[in-house]
Amino acid sequence: MKQTLAPASDDALKLSAWLPYRLFLVAAQVARPLESFYSETFGLSQAGWRILAVIAERDAANASEIGRACALDPFAVSRGIGQLVELGFAVRRPGKTDRRFAAVSITRSGRTAFNRIAALGSAIEARLLARLSDSERTTLDSALTRLEGESARIDAVGWRALLDDAATP
Amino acid sequence: MKQTLAPASDDALKLSAWLPYRLFLVAAQVARPLESFYSETFGLSQAGWRILAVIAERDAANASEIGRACALDPFAVSRGIGQLVELGFAVRRPGKTDRRFAAVSITRSGRTAFNRIAALGSAIEARLLARLSDSERTTLDSALTRLEGESARIDAVGWRALLDDAATP
DNA sequence: GCATTATACTTGCACATTGCAATTATTTGT
DNA sequence: ACAAATAATTGCAATGTGCAAGTATAATGC
Numbered sequence: 001m002k003q004t005l006a007p008a009s010d011d012a013l014k015l016s017a018w019l020p021y022r023l024f025l026v027a028a029q030v031a032r033p034l035e036s037f038y039s040e041t042f043g044l045s046q047a048g049w050r051i052l053a054v055i056a057e058r059d060a061a062n063a064s065e066i067g068r069a070c071a072l073d074p075f076a077v078s079r080g081i082g083q084l085v086e087l088g089f090a091v092r093r094p095g096k097t098d099r100r101f102a103a104v105s106i107t108r109s110g111r112t113a114f115n116r117i118a119a120l121g122s123a124i125e126a127r128l129l130a131r132l133s134d135s136e137r138t139t140l141d142s143a144l145t146r147l148e149g150e151s152a153r154i155d156a157v158g159w160r161a162l163l164d165d166a167a168t169p
Numbered sequence: 170m171k172q173t174l175a176p177a178s179d180d181a182l183k184l185s186a187w188l189p190y191r192l193f194l195v196a197a198q199v200a201r202p203l204e205s206f207y208s209e210t211f212g213l214s215q216a217g218w219r220i221l222a223v224i225a226e227r228d229a230a231n232a233s234e235i236g237r238a239c240a241l242d243p244f245a246v247s248r249g250i251g252q253l254v255e256l257g258f259a260v261r262r263p264g265k266t267d268r269r270f271a272a273v274s275i276t277r278s279g280r281t282a283f284n285r286i287a288a289l290g291s292a293i294e295a296r297l298l299a300r301l302s303d304s305e306r307t308t309l310d311s312a313l314t315r316l317e318g319e320s321a322r323i324d325a326v327g328w329r330a331l332l333d334d335a336a337t338p
Numbered sequence: 339g340c341a342t343t344a345t346a347c348t349t350g351c352a353c354a355t356t357g358c359a360a361t362t363a364t365t366t367g368t
Numbered sequence: 369a370c371a372a373a374t375a376a377t378t379g380c381a382a383t384g385t386g387c388a389a390g391t392a393t394a395a396t397g398c
Contacts, residue, residue, distance in 0.1 A: 027193035
């Protein structure tokens, strides 16, 4: 044999056309400027920003609520809250009825920071949406809702089940 | 004053409705099972998998081509290639004409591994697409193409320009 | 033609992030 | 009251990332 390198098969997955990668690419590219903004300006981490966004709309949240709302594990949530508290952007109090739960609330300066970051976030979103027609926005919105649901299921079942499913259609 | 906590403003950015976050969420959730699969089965990192996918469709690629194709910086590419070589999934040769350039090619066993991972990737994609109608798929495809372009521009201009633009509409 | 500069990539090291075990604090069940 | 369960936190090891410096090669200037 003259060649140890393998030839491409024609039905091969193409990264640049693979839906999850395309979604990731858009998300990652717009996340970068936003991330440099809040990290340079406020010294906030990605987890910190997400948690800030959650407590901005939901007062006295506990850690698991926050984790569920922004897809972070309890460790990351705990550390993120710690960072926000250190920066003076959040306060942590024991829960009213059950004191195992934390009651995390945004502070005034946390709200100010959030508003500044959210302004940039909205500007980014506006630029993206400006590329779409009204009907495309509507379609994208409803499609994304279903994709969110399906991706949660995909995540939940794990790769073994996914391969089994693929084998027995 | 009876309250040190800041009230929510009504036009606030809501994380769960913010387009970039929604895209990220779907991408992250489906990436998780895929990542456990290739890391458990082949000991491959995320960068390793992406590079493998690139060299699976583009033979004798050099490091900067790979980096551009899968959004990795040169360091990550170099290390990812190193990992693939160690696993026997890729070979690194000096470029034909200019020997500063690497010519990275996938090996037979690299191709085998890629095909197995790609099978899972395609199964995941199929499950996502099954939730959409034909016309939704078409719309999503063309919308994503434009979003990719716009997000690249957003990334390129940086946050200062984005805020300036928002201030002067 | 030889020294200088530029390019492509790699490596070493410091630093940050993450994952997981163990810990603390609190509540619930018996 | 004591054991088990639950929410959250912390310490530490492993892992990943960013950047400075290094190597190898090619192009440029004199």
